[in-house]
Amino acid sequence: MGHNKAYCCLLLLFMLTCLVGASWGETEATILLRFKNSLSNHESALSDWNDSAPSPCTGDNSNWTGLRCSNGTIFGLRLESMGLMGVIDIDTLTELPLLRTLSFMNNSFDGQLPDVNKLTSLRALYLSYNRFSGEIRENGFAAMNSLQKVYLARNNFSGKIPKSLAALPRLSELSLEGNRFEGKIPDFQQKDLIMVNLADNQLEGRIPDSLTKMNSSLFAGNKGLCGKPLPQCKSSKKRNIIIITVVAGSVVSLAAIAAVSYIRSGPTTTSQVKNFQEKNAGNIVGRKEAQSSNHYRKAENAKLYFIRNERGRFELQDLLRASAEVLGSGSFGSSYKAVLLDGRAMVVKRFRQMNNVGKEEFRAHMGRLGMLFHPNLLSLVAFYYRKEEKLLVSDFVPNGSLAGHLHARRAPDQSGLDWPTRLKIIKGVAKGLAYLYKELPSLTLPHGHLKSSNVLLDHNFEPLLTDYGLMPVINKEHAQQFMVAYKSPEFTQYDRTTTKTDVWSLGILILELLTGKFPANYLKQGKGGNVDLATWVNSVVREEWTGEVFDKDMKSTKNGEGEMLKLLKIGMCCCEWNTERRWELKDAVEKIEELKERDSDMEDCSSCGSEGDAYSSRAITEDGFSFSVNG
Incomplete structure:
Protein backbone atom coordinates (compact mmCIF):
# COMPACT_ATOMS: atom_id res chain seq x y z
CA MET A 1 0.00 0.00 0.00
CA GLY A 2 2.80 2.40 0.95
CA HIS A 3 4.62 1.50 -2.23
CA ASN A 4 1.58 2.39 -4.37
CA LYS A 5 1.17 5.66 -2.50
CA ALA A 6 4.77 6.63 -3.20
CA TYR A 7 4.36 5.75 -6.86
CA CYS A 8 1.25 7.97 -7.13
CA CYS A 9 3.11 10.86 -5.51
CA LEU A 10 5.96 10.53 -8.02
CA LEU A 11 3.51 10.41 -10.91
CA LEU A 12 1.70 13.51 -9.65
CA LEU A 13 5.02 15.32 -9.21
CA PHE A 14 6.03 14.45 -12.78
CA MET A 15 2.70 15.76 -14.16
CA LEU A 16 3.03 18.97 -12.18
CA THR A 17 6.57 19.43 -13.51
CA CYS A 18 5.34 19.07 -17.07
CA LEU A 19 2.50 21.53 -16.50
CA VAL A 20 4.77 24.09 -14.85
CA GLY A 21 7.40 23.62 -17.58
CA ALA A 22 4.80 24.19 -20.29
CA SER A 23 3.58 27.36 -18.62
CA TRP A 24 7.11 28.72 -18.17
CA GLY A 25 8.49 27.72 -21.58
CA GLU A 26 8.35 29.93 -24.69
CA THR A 27 7.34 29.02 -28.20
CA GLU A 28 9.71 29.53 -31.12
CA ALA A 29 7.51 32.42 -32.26
CA THR A 30 7.93 34.18 -28.91
CA ILE A 31 11.70 33.67 -29.01
CA LEU A 32 11.95 35.04 -32.56
CA LEU A 33 9.88 38.12 -31.73
CA ARG A 34 12.11 38.83 -28.74
CA PHE A 35 15.14 38.48 -31.02
CA LYS A 36 13.55 40.79 -33.61
CA ASN A 37 13.17 43.52 -30.99
CA SER A 38 16.94 43.54 -30.44
CA LEU A 39 17.46 44.61 -34.06
CA SER A 40 17.19 48.07 -35.59
CA ASN A 41 15.66 48.98 -38.94
CA HIS A 42 13.65 45.76 -39.08
CA PRO A 54 1.08 31.26 -38.23
CA SER A 55 3.61 29.06 -36.47
CA PRO A 56 7.17 29.74 -37.77
CA CYS A 57 7.67 26.22 -39.13
CA THR A 58 4.88 24.18 -40.67
CA GLY A 59 6.41 20.93 -41.75
CA ASP A 60 9.69 21.85 -43.44
CA ASN A 61 8.50 25.23 -44.73
CA SER A 62 8.34 28.66 -43.14
CA ASN A 63 6.24 31.70 -43.88
CA TRP A 64 8.52 33.83 -41.69
CA THR A 65 11.20 35.65 -43.70
CA GLY A 66 14.66 34.15 -43.45
CA LEU A 67 13.85 31.01 -41.48
CA ARG A 68 15.09 27.57 -42.50
CA CYS A 69 13.09 24.69 -41.07
CA SER A 70 13.52 20.96 -40.70
CA ASN A 71 11.05 18.51 -39.16
CA GLY A 72 8.87 21.36 -37.95
CA THR A 73 11.58 23.27 -36.09
CA ILE A 74 14.10 26.02 -36.87
CA PHE A 75 17.59 24.94 -37.95
CA GLY A 76 18.71 28.06 -39.83
CA LEU A 77 18.37 31.84 -39.83
CA ARG A 78 19.25 33.76 -43.01
CA LEU A 79 18.69 37.51 -42.72
CA GLU A 80 20.88 38.91 -45.50
CA SER A 81 20.95 42.30 -47.28
CA MET A 82 18.21 43.81 -45.14
CA GLY A 83 19.96 46.90 -43.77
CA LEU A 84 19.73 45.48 -40.26
CA MET A 85 21.56 47.15 -37.39
CA GLY A 86 21.57 46.98 -33.61
CA VAL A 87 22.58 43.99 -31.50
CA ILE A 88 22.62 40.35 -32.53
CA ASP A 89 21.09 38.86 -29.37
CA ILE A 90 23.06 35.63 -29.08
CA ASP A 91 21.56 34.80 -25.65
CA THR A 92 18.09 34.66 -27.19
CA LEU A 93 19.30 32.54 -30.09
CA THR A 94 20.67 29.97 -27.64
CA GLU A 95 17.04 29.18 -26.80
CA LEU A 96 16.68 27.63 -30.28
CA PRO A 97 18.44 24.34 -29.52
CA LEU A 98 18.45 23.01 -33.09
CA LEU A 99 19.86 26.19 -34.70
CA ARG A 100 22.72 25.11 -36.97
CA THR A 101 23.28 27.92 -39.54
CA LEU A 102 23.30 31.66 -39.04
CA SER A 103 23.74 34.34 -41.72
CA PHE A 104 23.62 38.14 -41.37
CA MET A 105 25.67 38.96 -44.48
CA ASN A 106 25.43 42.36 -46.20
CA ASN A 107 23.91 44.28 -43.30
CA SER A 108 25.15 47.15 -41.12
CA PHE A 109 26.00 45.53 -37.81
CA ASP A 110 28.99 47.10 -36.08
CA GLY A 111 31.05 46.84 -32.93
CA GLN A 112 32.87 43.75 -31.72
CA LEU A 113 32.10 40.20 -32.79
CA PRO A 114 29.10 38.91 -30.79
CA ASP A 115 29.54 36.01 -28.36
CA VAL A 116 28.92 33.44 -31.06
CA ASN A 117 30.78 30.79 -29.05
CA LYS A 118 27.63 30.44 -26.93
CA LEU A 119 26.07 28.71 -29.95
CA THR A 120 28.11 25.56 -29.44
CA SER A 121 26.12 23.48 -31.97
CA LEU A 122 26.44 25.96 -34.84
CA ARG A 123 27.78 24.53 -38.11
CA ALA A 124 27.92 27.63 -40.34
CA LEU A 125 28.37 31.33 -39.51
CA TYR A 126 28.10 34.07 -42.18
CA LEU A 127 28.82 37.67 -41.06
CA SER A 128 30.63 39.05 -44.13
CA TYR A 129 29.99 42.56 -45.51
CA ASN A 130 29.08 44.24 -42.23
CA ARG A 131 30.91 46.82 -40.12
CA PHE A 132 32.22 44.72 -37.26
CA SER A 133 35.53 45.99 -35.90
CA GLY A 134 38.13 45.54 -33.21
CA GLU A 135 40.00 42.45 -32.10
CA ILE A 136 38.38 39.04 -31.76
CA ARG A 137 38.96 37.51 -28.35
CA GLU A 138 41.42 34.62 -28.26
CA ASN A 139 38.65 32.27 -27.07
CA GLY A 140 36.05 33.79 -29.39
CA PHE A 141 35.41 30.41 -31.08
CA ALA A 142 36.20 28.09 -28.19
CA ALA A 143 34.04 24.96 -27.77
CA MET A 144 32.40 25.37 -31.20
CA ASN A 145 33.37 21.84 -32.20
CA SER A 146 30.68 21.51 -34.88
CA LEU A 147 31.54 24.72 -36.75
CA GLN A 148 32.55 24.04 -40.37
CA LYS A 149 32.11 27.31 -42.27
CA VAL A 150 33.09 30.80 -41.02
CA TYR A 151 32.67 33.89 -43.24
CA LEU A 152 33.81 37.22 -41.71
CA ALA A 153 35.05 38.95 -44.90
CA ARG A 154 34.89 42.68 -45.66
CA ASN A 155 34.47 43.95 -42.11
CA ASN A 156 37.01 45.96 -40.13
CA PHE A 157 38.38 43.35 -37.74
CA SER A 158 41.91 43.95 -36.47
CA GLY A 159 44.51 42.26 -34.31
CA LYS A 160 45.63 38.68 -34.63
CA ILE A 161 43.60 35.78 -36.00
CA PRO A 162 42.44 34.02 -32.81
CA LYS A 163 43.93 30.56 -32.23
CA SER A 164 40.50 29.25 -31.22
CA LEU A 165 39.37 29.90 -34.82
CA ALA A 166 42.32 28.06 -36.33
CA ALA A 167 41.78 25.18 -33.88
CA LEU A 168 38.16 24.43 -34.86
CA PRO A 169 38.31 20.66 -35.44
CA ARG A 170 35.76 20.50 -38.28
CA LEU A 171 36.60 23.76 -40.07
CA SER A 172 36.42 23.42 -43.87
CA GLU A 173 35.86 26.97 -45.17
CA LEU A 174 37.22 30.23 -43.73
CA SER A 175 36.79 33.68 -45.29
CA LEU A 176 38.61 36.56 -43.56
CA GLU A 177 39.58 38.71 -46.57
CA GLY A 178 39.22 42.48 -46.56
CA ASN A 179 39.88 43.13 -42.87
CA ARG A 180 42.91 44.42 -40.93
CA PHE A 181 44.17 41.22 -39.34
CA GLU A 182 47.87 41.38 -38.57
CA GLY A 183 50.69 39.22 -37.31
CA LYS A 184 51.44 35.67 -38.39
CA ILE A 185 48.96 33.16 -39.77
CA PRO A 186 48.20 30.51 -37.11
CA ASP A 187 48.66 26.86 -37.96
CA PHE A 188 45.65 25.08 -39.49
CA GLN A 189 45.73 21.29 -39.13
CA GLN A 190 42.19 20.34 -40.19
CA ASP A 200 43.71 42.00 -48.32
CA ASN A 201 44.80 42.07 -44.68
CA GLN A 202 48.04 43.08 -42.93
CA LEU A 203 49.43 39.62 -42.24
CA GLU A 204 53.14 38.86 -42.32
CA GLY A 205 55.62 36.05 -42.08
CA ARG A 206 55.81 32.62 -43.67
CA ILE A 207 52.62 30.90 -44.79
CA PRO A 208 52.12 27.69 -42.73
CA ASP A 209 52.86 24.41 -44.47
CA SER A 210 49.23 23.33 -44.13
CA LEU A 211 48.13 26.17 -46.45
CA THR A 212 50.86 26.01 -49.09
CA LYS A 213 48.64 24.16 -51.57
CA MET A 214 46.01 26.93 -51.54
CA ASN A 215 45.68 29.33 -54.49
CA SER A 216 47.98 32.36 -54.25
CA SER A 217 45.02 34.74 -54.70
CA LEU A 218 43.82 33.75 -51.21
CA PHE A 219 46.86 35.54 -49.75
CA ALA A 220 47.06 38.57 -52.08
CA GLY A 221 47.17 42.05 -50.56
CA ASN A 222 49.33 41.08 -47.56
CA LYS A 223 52.67 42.73 -48.23
CA GLY A 224 54.42 40.91 -45.41
CA LEU A 225 53.51 37.34 -46.39
CA CYS A 226 55.93 35.00 -48.14
CA GLY A 227 56.50 31.34 -48.88
CA LYS A 228 54.46 28.95 -51.00
CA PRO A 229 52.22 29.66 -52.83
CA LEU A 230 53.72 33.20 -52.74
CA PRO A 231 57.36 34.01 -53.56
CA GLN A 232 60.04 32.50 -51.38
CA CYS A 233 60.86 34.18 -48.08
CA LYS A 234 64.11 36.12 -47.84
CA SER A 235 66.23 36.73 -44.83
CA SER A 236 66.01 40.22 -43.37
CA LYS A 237 69.66 40.86 -44.28
CA LYS A 238 69.09 39.86 -47.91
CA ARG A 239 65.84 41.85 -48.05
CA ASN A 240 67.61 44.99 -46.83
CA ILE A 241 70.29 44.55 -49.48
CA ILE A 242 67.62 44.27 -52.18
CA ILE A 243 65.81 47.38 -50.95
CA ILE A 244 69.05 49.37 -50.87
CA THR A 245 69.96 48.13 -54.34
CA VAL A 246 66.58 49.08 -55.83
CA VAL A 247 66.54 52.53 -54.24
CA ALA A 248 70.18 53.14 -55.10
CA GLY A 249 69.66 52.06 -58.70
CA SER A 250 66.66 54.32 -59.10
CA VAL A 251 68.32 57.40 -57.63
CA VAL A 252 71.60 56.76 -59.43
CA SER A 253 69.67 56.61 -62.70
CA LEU A 254 68.08 59.98 -61.97
CA ALA A 255 71.46 61.37 -60.92
CA ALA A 256 72.94 60.16 -64.20
CA ILE A 257 70.27 61.98 -66.19
CA ALA A 258 70.85 65.12 -64.16
CA ALA A 259 74.59 64.83 -64.70
CA VAL A 260 74.19 64.72 -68.46
CA SER A 261 71.81 67.68 -68.36
CA TYR A 262 74.31 69.51 -66.16
CA ILE A 263 77.15 68.75 -68.57
CA ARG A 264 75.19 70.02 -71.56
CA SER A 265 74.24 73.27 -69.87
CA GLY A 266 77.74 74.69 -70.43
CA PRO A 267 81.48 74.03 -70.61
CA THR A 268 82.32 71.38 -68.03
CA THR A 269 85.51 69.66 -66.98
CA THR A 270 85.95 66.06 -65.92
CA SER A 271 86.46 67.17 -62.34
CA GLN A 272 83.20 69.12 -62.42
CA VAL A 273 81.32 66.00 -63.54
CA LYS A 274 82.89 63.97 -60.73
CA ASN A 275 82.06 66.64 -58.15
CA PHE A 276 78.46 66.76 -59.40
CA GLN A 277 78.10 62.99 -59.19
CA GLU A 278 79.41 62.87 -55.65
CA LYS A 279 77.35 65.83 -54.53
CA ASN A 280 73.99 64.66 -55.84
CA ALA A 281 74.18 60.86 -55.83
CA GLY A 282 76.49 60.43 -52.87
CA ASN A 283 74.29 62.43 -50.51
CA ILE A 284 71.36 60.10 -51.12
CA VAL A 285 72.67 56.59 -51.62
CA GLY A 286 76.31 56.89 -50.64
CA ARG A 287 79.34 57.95 -52.68
CA LYS A 288 80.56 54.40 -53.05
CA GLU A 289 77.42 53.30 -54.91
CA ALA A 290 77.44 56.40 -57.13
CA GLN A 291 81.13 56.11 -58.00
CA SER A 292 80.86 52.41 -58.73
CA SER A 293 78.07 52.89 -61.24
CA ASN A 294 79.12 53.02 -64.87
CA HIS A 295 75.71 54.18 -66.00
CA TYR A 296 76.99 57.73 -66.51
CA ARG A 297 79.18 56.55 -69.35
CA LYS A 298 76.19 54.92 -71.05
CA ALA A 299 73.67 57.74 -70.68
CA GLU A 300 74.94 60.22 -73.25
CA ASN A 301 71.55 60.44 -74.97
CA ALA A 302 69.46 60.49 -71.79
CA LYS A 303 66.97 63.33 -71.74
CA LEU A 304 63.83 64.40 -69.94
CA TYR A 305 61.23 65.28 -72.59
CA PHE A 306 58.67 67.96 -71.77
CA ILE A 307 55.37 67.60 -73.61
CA ARG A 308 54.08 71.16 -73.69
CA ASN A 309 56.05 74.29 -74.43
CA GLU A 310 53.80 76.45 -72.28
CA ARG A 311 54.67 74.53 -69.11
CA GLY A 312 57.39 75.99 -66.89
CA ARG A 313 60.34 73.65 -67.12
CA PHE A 314 62.70 72.48 -64.44
CA GLU A 315 66.09 70.86 -64.52
CA LEU A 316 66.60 67.29 -63.47
CA GLN A 317 68.93 68.39 -60.74
CA ASP A 318 65.97 70.36 -59.34
CA LEU A 319 64.02 67.12 -59.25
CA LEU A 320 66.89 65.34 -57.50
CA ARG A 321 67.31 68.05 -54.89
CA ALA A 322 63.56 68.21 -54.17
CA SER A 323 62.13 66.83 -50.95
CA ALA A 324 60.75 63.41 -51.86
CA GLU A 325 57.94 61.23 -50.53
CA VAL A 326 57.03 57.71 -51.57
CA LEU A 327 53.33 57.71 -52.48
CA GLY A 328 53.01 53.98 -53.02
CA SER A 329 53.76 50.96 -55.14
CA GLY A 330 51.13 49.85 -57.64
CA SER A 331 50.85 47.13 -60.26
CA PHE A 332 53.06 49.13 -62.66
CA GLY A 333 55.71 50.48 -60.31
CA SER A 334 56.49 53.00 -57.58
CA SER A 335 55.26 56.60 -57.40
CA TYR A 336 57.06 59.50 -55.75
CA LYS A 337 56.06 63.03 -54.83
CA ALA A 338 58.79 65.65 -55.34
CA VAL A 339 58.38 69.27 -54.21
CA LEU A 340 60.59 71.61 -56.25
CA LEU A 341 62.31 74.65 -54.77
CA ASP A 342 59.74 76.96 -56.40
CA GLY A 343 56.94 75.13 -54.55
CA ARG A 344 55.61 73.03 -57.41
CA ALA A 345 54.76 69.46 -56.44
CA MET A 346 55.28 66.78 -59.08
CA VAL A 347 54.60 63.06 -59.19
CA VAL A 348 57.17 60.74 -60.77
CA LYS A 349 55.93 57.28 -61.73
CA ARG A 350 58.52 54.65 -62.43
CA PHE A 351 57.66 51.89 -64.94
CA ARG A 352 59.74 48.77 -65.52
CA GLN A 353 57.24 46.77 -67.59
CA MET A 354 57.57 48.80 -70.78
CA ASN A 355 60.79 47.33 -72.18
CA ASN A 356 59.26 45.69 -75.27
CA VAL A 357 58.79 48.96 -77.13
CA GLY A 358 61.47 50.94 -78.96
CA LYS A 359 62.54 54.46 -78.14
CA GLU A 360 60.99 56.19 -81.15
CA GLU A 361 57.72 54.30 -80.79
CA PHE A 362 57.58 55.14 -77.09
CA ARG A 363 58.34 58.83 -77.70
CA ALA A 364 55.68 59.02 -80.40
CA HIS A 365 53.01 57.49 -78.18
CA MET A 366 53.91 59.65 -75.18
CA GLY A 367 53.76 62.69 -77.41
CA ARG A 368 50.31 61.64 -78.54
CA LEU A 369 49.12 61.24 -74.95
CA GLY A 370 50.78 64.49 -73.96
CA MET A 371 48.74 66.40 -76.52
CA LEU A 372 45.46 65.27 -74.92
CA PHE A 373 43.82 68.05 -72.97
CA HIS A 374 40.54 67.76 -71.05
CA PRO A 375 39.32 69.05 -67.66
CA ASN A 376 38.88 65.45 -66.48
CA LEU A 377 42.29 64.10 -67.54
CA LEU A 378 45.52 64.46 -65.57
CA SER A 379 47.91 65.69 -68.25
CA LEU A 380 51.38 64.28 -68.75
CA VAL A 381 54.07 66.90 -68.08
CA ALA A 382 57.25 65.08 -69.10
CA PHE A 383 58.73 61.62 -69.59
CA TYR A 384 62.08 59.87 -69.61
CA TYR A 385 63.04 56.86 -71.70
CA ARG A 386 65.56 54.19 -70.87
CA LYS A 387 65.37 50.59 -72.08
CA GLU A 388 65.20 49.19 -68.55
CA GLU A 389 62.75 51.72 -67.10
CA LYS A 390 60.54 54.70 -67.95
CA LEU A 391 59.59 57.74 -65.89
CA LEU A 392 56.32 59.65 -66.36
CA VAL A 393 56.02 63.04 -64.66
CA SER A 394 52.72 64.77 -63.89
CA ASP A 395 51.33 67.34 -61.47
CA PHE A 396 50.57 66.29 -57.90
CA VAL A 397 46.85 66.26 -56.97
CA PRO A 398 46.59 66.85 -53.19
CA ASN A 399 43.01 65.65 -52.61
CA GLY A 400 43.90 62.03 -53.25
CA SER A 401 42.03 59.35 -55.15
CA LEU A 402 38.41 58.28 -55.25
CA ALA A 403 39.47 54.94 -53.74
CA GLY A 404 40.92 56.74 -50.74
CA HIS A 405 37.72 58.70 -50.14
CA LEU A 406 35.53 55.60 -50.51
CA HIS A 407 37.53 53.06 -48.55
CA ALA A 408 39.98 54.74 -46.18
CA ARG A 409 39.14 54.80 -42.50
CA ARG A 410 37.56 58.04 -41.35
CA ALA A 411 37.21 59.70 -37.99
CA PRO A 412 33.81 59.16 -36.29
CA ASP A 413 32.82 62.77 -37.00
CA GLN A 414 33.98 62.67 -40.62
CA SER A 415 31.26 62.02 -43.16
CA GLY A 416 31.60 60.15 -46.42
CA LEU A 417 31.09 61.54 -49.91
CA ASP A 418 27.54 62.77 -50.37
CA TRP A 419 25.34 61.97 -53.35
CA PRO A 420 25.84 65.31 -55.20
CA THR A 421 29.62 64.87 -54.97
CA ARG A 422 29.49 61.27 -56.19
CA LEU A 423 27.26 62.33 -59.06
CA LYS A 424 29.73 65.08 -60.01
CA ILE A 425 32.57 62.56 -59.93
CA ILE A 426 30.90 59.96 -62.15
CA LYS A 427 29.80 62.65 -64.64
CA GLY A 428 33.39 63.87 -64.90
CA VAL A 429 34.69 60.32 -65.30
CA ALA A 430 32.20 59.69 -68.10
CA LYS A 431 33.22 62.91 -69.88
CA GLY A 432 36.91 62.09 -69.62
CA LEU A 433 36.36 58.57 -70.90
CA ALA A 434 34.26 59.83 -73.82
CA TYR A 435 37.06 62.26 -74.72
CA LEU A 436 39.58 59.39 -74.77
CA TYR A 437 37.31 57.41 -77.08
CA LYS A 438 37.10 60.39 -79.41
CA GLU A 439 40.81 61.23 -79.46
CA LEU A 440 42.19 57.67 -79.47
CA PRO A 441 39.87 55.89 -81.94
CA SER A 442 42.55 53.43 -83.04
CA LEU A 443 42.91 51.93 -79.55
CA THR A 444 40.69 49.03 -78.51
CA LEU A 445 41.14 50.21 -74.92
CA PRO A 446 41.43 54.01 -74.83
CA HIS A 447 41.84 53.78 -71.05
CA GLY A 448 42.44 50.14 -70.16
CA HIS A 449 43.03 50.63 -66.42
CA LEU A 450 39.96 52.49 -65.15
CA LYS A 451 39.53 51.96 -61.42
CA SER A 452 38.87 54.12 -58.36
CA SER A 453 42.56 54.48 -57.45
CA ASN A 454 43.17 55.92 -60.94
CA VAL A 455 40.54 58.61 -60.46
CA LEU A 456 42.13 61.56 -58.65
CA LEU A 457 40.07 64.39 -57.15
CA ASP A 458 41.03 68.06 -57.23
CA HIS A 459 40.14 70.53 -54.47
CA ASN A 460 36.61 70.88 -55.89
CA PHE A 461 36.21 67.09 -56.16
CA GLU A 462 36.38 67.22 -59.94
CA PRO A 463 37.76 63.88 -61.16
CA LEU A 464 41.01 63.51 -63.09
CA LEU A 465 41.67 60.22 -64.90
CA THR A 466 45.21 58.83 -64.75
CA ASP A 467 47.13 55.87 -66.24
CA TYR A 468 45.10 56.07 -69.45
CA GLY A 469 46.18 55.03 -72.93
CA LEU A 470 49.13 52.93 -71.77
CA MET A 471 48.05 49.66 -73.36
CA PRO A 472 50.27 49.99 -76.46
CA VAL A 473 53.46 50.43 -74.41
CA ILE A 474 52.87 48.08 -71.47
CA ASN A 475 54.35 44.60 -71.83
CA LYS A 476 51.46 42.37 -72.85
CA GLU A 477 52.02 39.66 -70.24
CA HIS A 478 52.19 42.26 -67.46
CA ALA A 479 49.05 44.01 -68.73
CA GLN A 480 47.12 40.74 -68.79
CA GLN A 481 48.16 40.02 -65.24
CA PHE A 482 47.44 43.37 -63.62
CA MET A 483 45.35 45.78 -65.72
CA VAL A 484 41.67 45.83 -64.78
CA ALA A 485 40.53 45.61 -68.40
CA TYR A 486 41.83 42.04 -68.34
CA LYS A 487 39.62 41.23 -65.35
CA SER A 488 36.60 41.62 -67.64
CA PRO A 489 34.30 38.68 -68.45
CA GLU A 490 35.25 38.70 -72.14
CA PHE A 491 38.92 38.22 -71.33
CA THR A 492 38.23 35.72 -68.56
CA GLN A 493 36.04 33.64 -70.85
CA TYR A 494 37.42 34.24 -74.34
CA ASP A 495 40.91 35.79 -73.88
CA ARG A 496 39.96 38.95 -75.75
CA THR A 497 39.06 42.57 -75.11
CA THR A 498 36.69 44.78 -77.11
CA THR A 499 35.83 48.46 -77.44
CA LYS A 500 33.21 47.79 -74.74
CA THR A 501 35.72 46.56 -72.16
CA ASP A 502 36.29 50.07 -70.84
CA VAL A 503 32.49 50.34 -70.52
CA TRP A 504 32.56 47.29 -68.26
CA SER A 505 35.20 49.00 -66.09
CA LEU A 506 33.00 52.10 -65.96
CA GLY A 507 30.11 49.95 -64.76
CA ILE A 508 32.19 48.42 -61.97
CA LEU A 509 33.32 51.92 -60.97
CA ILE A 510 29.67 53.05 -60.80
CA LEU A 511 28.75 50.11 -58.56
CA GLU A 512 31.76 50.80 -56.33
CA LEU A 513 30.79 54.48 -56.11
CA LEU A 514 27.20 53.68 -55.11
CA THR A 515 27.79 50.74 -52.77
CA GLY A 516 31.04 51.83 -51.15
CA LYS A 517 32.33 48.28 -51.61
CA PHE A 518 35.68 47.53 -53.20
CA PRO A 519 35.75 45.14 -56.20
CA ALA A 520 38.00 42.59 -54.56
CA ASN A 521 38.73 40.68 -57.76
CA TYR A 522 41.08 43.57 -58.70
CA LEU A 523 43.43 42.28 -56.01
CA LYS A 524 43.82 38.96 -57.77
CA GLN A 525 46.58 38.37 -60.27
CA GLY A 526 45.83 36.94 -63.66
CA LYS A 527 42.29 36.48 -64.90
CA GLY A 528 39.61 38.11 -62.85
CA GLY A 529 37.24 35.20 -62.37
CA ASN A 530 33.81 36.11 -61.10
CA VAL A 531 33.21 39.83 -60.84
CA ASP A 532 32.45 39.79 -57.11
CA LEU A 533 31.00 43.30 -56.82
CA ALA A 534 28.63 42.89 -59.75
CA THR A 535 27.69 39.42 -58.49
CA TRP A 536 26.93 40.83 -55.05
CA VAL A 537 24.74 43.58 -56.49
CA ASN A 538 22.95 40.95 -58.57
CA SER A 539 22.28 38.87 -55.46
CA VAL A 540 20.83 41.86 -53.64
CA VAL A 541 18.45 42.88 -56.39
CA ARG A 542 17.36 39.29 -56.89
CA GLU A 543 16.18 39.31 -53.27
CA GLU A 544 14.28 42.54 -54.02
CA TRP A 545 16.31 44.63 -51.61
CA THR A 546 17.74 47.01 -54.18
CA GLY A 547 17.36 50.00 -51.87
CA GLU A 548 19.80 48.37 -49.42
CA VAL A 549 22.63 48.27 -51.96
CA PHE A 550 23.57 51.93 -51.48
CA ASP A 551 26.49 52.99 -49.29
CA LYS A 552 25.25 53.86 -45.79
CA ASP A 553 27.98 56.55 -45.63
CA MET A 554 26.46 58.43 -48.56
CA LYS A 555 25.02 61.56 -46.95
CA SER A 556 22.60 64.17 -48.33
CA THR A 557 20.53 61.67 -50.28
CA LYS A 558 17.15 63.19 -49.44
CA ASN A 559 14.94 63.19 -52.53
CA GLY A 560 17.80 61.67 -54.51
CA GLU A 561 17.06 57.95 -54.20
CA GLY A 562 15.36 57.78 -57.56
CA LEU A 567 22.67 55.36 -61.91
CA LEU A 568 22.59 51.86 -60.43
CA LYS A 569 20.67 50.66 -63.49
CA ILE A 570 23.20 52.36 -65.77
CA GLY A 571 26.00 50.57 -63.91
CA MET A 572 24.24 47.23 -64.34
CA CYS A 573 23.81 47.81 -68.07
CA CYS A 574 27.52 48.63 -68.34
CA CYS A 575 28.30 45.42 -66.41
CA GLU A 576 26.33 43.19 -68.75
CA TRP A 577 28.46 40.06 -69.25
CA ASN A 578 27.20 39.63 -72.79
CA THR A 579 29.08 42.29 -74.79
CA GLU A 580 26.33 42.25 -77.43
CA ARG A 581 23.88 43.51 -74.82
CA ARG A 582 26.30 45.74 -72.97
CA TRP A 583 25.76 49.44 -73.59
CA GLU A 584 27.89 51.45 -75.94
CA LEU A 585 29.88 54.16 -74.16
CA LYS A 586 27.95 56.99 -75.83
CA ASP A 587 24.68 55.56 -74.47
CA ALA A 588 26.08 55.30 -70.94
CA VAL A 589 27.50 58.85 -71.07
CA GLU A 590 24.22 60.23 -72.38
CA LYS A 591 22.22 58.62 -69.55
CA ILE A 592 24.74 59.72 -66.91
CA GLU A 593 24.53 63.30 -68.19
CA GLU A 594 20.75 63.24 -67.70
CA LEU A 595 21.03 62.42 -63.99
CA LYS A 596 20.15 65.09 -61.43
CA GLU A 597 20.82 65.56 -57.75
CA ARG A 598 17.10 65.41 -56.92
CA ASP A 599 14.41 63.09 -58.16
CA SER A 600 12.16 63.94 -61.07
CA ASP A 601 9.62 61.74 -62.77
CA MET A 602 11.00 58.22 -62.98
CA GLU A 603 12.00 57.42 -66.53
CA ASP A 604 13.44 54.08 -67.54
CA CYS A 605 16.77 54.18 -69.31
CA SER A 606 16.93 52.75 -72.78
CA SER A 607 17.49 49.05 -73.22
CA CYS A 608 20.87 47.39 -72.83
CA GLY A 609 22.28 46.74 -76.30
CA SER A 610 20.17 47.07 -79.38
CA GLU A 611 17.71 44.23 -78.96
CA GLY A 612 14.98 46.31 -77.36
CA ASP A 613 14.70 44.18 -74.22
CA ALA A 614 14.78 46.64 -71.35
CA TYR A 615 17.89 46.08 -69.23
CA SER A 616 18.64 42.73 -70.82
CA SER A 617 15.44 41.03 -69.69
CA ARG A 618 15.42 42.81 -66.35
CA ALA A 619 11.90 43.18 -65.01
CA ILE A 620 11.53 46.58 -63.31
CA THR A 621 8.70 46.99 -60.84
CA GLU A 622 6.46 50.03 -60.71
CA ASP A 623 8.23 51.48 -57.68
CA GLY A 624 11.49 51.17 -59.60
CA PHE A 625 13.34 49.56 -56.71
CA SER A 626 13.67 45.92 -57.56
CA PHE A 627 14.61 44.11 -60.70
CA SER A 628 15.87 40.65 -61.48
CA VAL A 629 18.99 39.94 -63.47
CA ASN A 630 19.60 37.13 -65.90
CA GLY A 631 22.82 35.23 -65.23
Missing part, protein backbone atom coordinates in the same frame (compact mmCIF):
# COMPACT_ATOMS: atom_id res chain seq x y z
CA GLU A 43 10.16 47.13 -39.64
CA SER A 44 9.85 46.40 -43.36
CA ALA A 45 12.42 43.61 -43.58
CA LEU A 46 10.75 41.43 -40.93
CA SER A 47 7.16 42.63 -41.23
CA ASP A 48 5.86 39.05 -41.35
CA TRP A 49 7.42 38.29 -37.96
CA ASN A 50 4.38 39.13 -35.80
CA ASP A 51 1.98 37.67 -33.23
CA SER A 52 -0.79 37.08 -35.76
CA ALA A 53 1.43 35.06 -38.11
CA LYS A 191 42.11 17.38 -42.59
CA ASP A 192 38.99 18.56 -44.44
CA LEU A 193 40.14 22.16 -44.98
CA ILE A 194 39.01 23.33 -48.43
CA MET A 195 39.52 27.09 -48.47
CA VAL A 196 41.17 29.74 -46.27
CA ASN A 197 40.85 33.23 -47.78
CA LEU A 198 43.12 35.75 -46.04
CA ALA A 199 43.52 38.25 -48.89
CA GLU A 563 18.34 59.31 -59.35
CA MET A 564 20.68 57.00 -57.45
CA LEU A 565 18.61 54.07 -58.65
CA LYS A 566 18.88 55.30 -62.23
